[in-house]
Amino acid sequence: MKEIAEALFIGGSVHLATNSLVESQAPIYCDVRAALGNVAARTLITNSLADQIAAEFPDCGALIGVATGGIAFAAIAAQMLGLPCGYVRAKEKDHGLGRLVEGNLKPGTRCVIIEDCLALGNSAKHAILAARNYGYIVLGVISIIEFRSCSAERTMWDLGINTLSLTSIDELVGVGLENGSITGLMAERICKYAKGQERKQ
Numbered sequence: 783m784k785e786i787a788e789a790l791f792i793g794g795s796v797h798l799a800t801n802s803l804v805e806s807q808a809p810i811y812c813d814v815r816a817a818l819g820n821v822a823a824r825t826l827i828t829n830s831l832a833d834q835i836a837a838e839f840p841d842c843g844a845l846i847g848v849a850t851g852g853i854a855f856a857a858i859a860a861q862m863l864g865l866p867c868g869y870v871r872a873k874e875k876d877h878g879l880g881r882l883v884e885g886n887l888k889p890g891t892r893c894v895i896i897e898d899c900l901a902l903g904n905s906a907k908h909a910i911l912a913a914r915n916y917g918y919i920v921l922g923v924i925s926i927i928e929f930r931s932c933s934a935e936r937t938m939w940d941l942g943i944n945t946l947s948l949t950s951i952d953e954l955v956g957v958g959l960e961n962g963s964i965t966g967l968m969a970e971r972i973c974k975y976a977k978g979q980e981r982k983q
Contacts, residue, residue, distance in 0.1 A: 786949035787957040789826045790927065793817030796954065798968065809971040812954070814898035814926045815851050824858075827926060830948050831855060832862040835894055838946060839921050844893040846870060846885065846918070848909045851898030855926065859896065866891070870909040882912050889917030900925035900947060901976075903934030910941055922946065927954065929976040951976040 790796055790812060797811040817823040835842055847856030847869040860867035868885020887893070893913060897906045900923070910920050920943060928934070928947035938945050955972055958964030964972070 783830060783949050784953055784957060785826060786830060786926070787953040789820075789823040790814065790817060790949070790954060791957060791961065791963065793820040793823030795823075796958070796963070798958075798964065809968060809975050810951075810954075812899055812927055815854070818854055827948065828855060828858040828862065831859040831896070831924065831926070834924060834946060834948065835859060835863060838924075839894050841892055842894045842921055843891045844868060844885070844887050844918075846883070846887075846893050846895050846909065846913055848895060848897045848905050852896040855898065856896035868893075870895075870912045872905075872908075883916045883918075887916075887918060890919065891917075892919045892921055894921050895923040897923055897925040898927075900928040900934050900945065901931060903931070903937035906934070906945075907937050907941060910943060924948070927951065931977060 793816055795813050795816045797813060799809045817827060842865065844866040845856040845860040847853035847867070849869055849871050853869045856869065857867050866885065866887055868883055868887050870883050874882045895906060895909050895913065900906055906923050910923070913920050922944040923938065925945065925947045927949050929951045951972065955964060955969045959969055
């Protein structure tokens with residue numbers, strides 16, 4: 783959705799490299815969490831997230847956020863939908879109950895994983911495997927933005943997981959070209975970078 787890409791710009795999530803010719807430097811970084819601080823951007827993103835979950839996963843019983851970027855969006859959308867919510871840590875706690883997945887959901891719960899940015903797919907894979915290990919049924923993954931990398935596509939395919947996204951790197955670049963924050967040269971580099979992410983795995 784173009785509107786989501788616009789919201790990421792409005793929310794201050796989009797950071798561009800100052801020198802787009804430096805090949806070793808990532809030309810773009812999308813900090814989706816920054817949009818939480820802008821009410822309009824946050825509202826648009828969470829409303830769209832809740833709408834997509836209701837439409838595509840009507841039998842969803844809970845949302846699970848991927849730490850840390852997906853947690854707040856999952857919690858807000860879950861509240862809107864009247865669903866339980868949990869989240870997956872990057873690693874198990876070394877104190878307390880030592881849990882990897884929080885939320886105390888019942889085994890067999892049908893859940894949707896919420897990711898802020900789906901690039902390589904490594905964090906989403908970690909969350910899927912962790913949720914399954916806790917006995918949850920993962921219906922799919924929804925990301926706020928995806929980079930459309932071959933690596934992520936292969937990873938999700940191997941796991942038998944359907945992925946959806948509110949917007950894509952292509953839409954983000956298109957909006958950037960329209961508002962003047964991204965030049966033609968930068969757009970070429972960003973698209974090349976996004977589609978070549980699998981080489982870094």
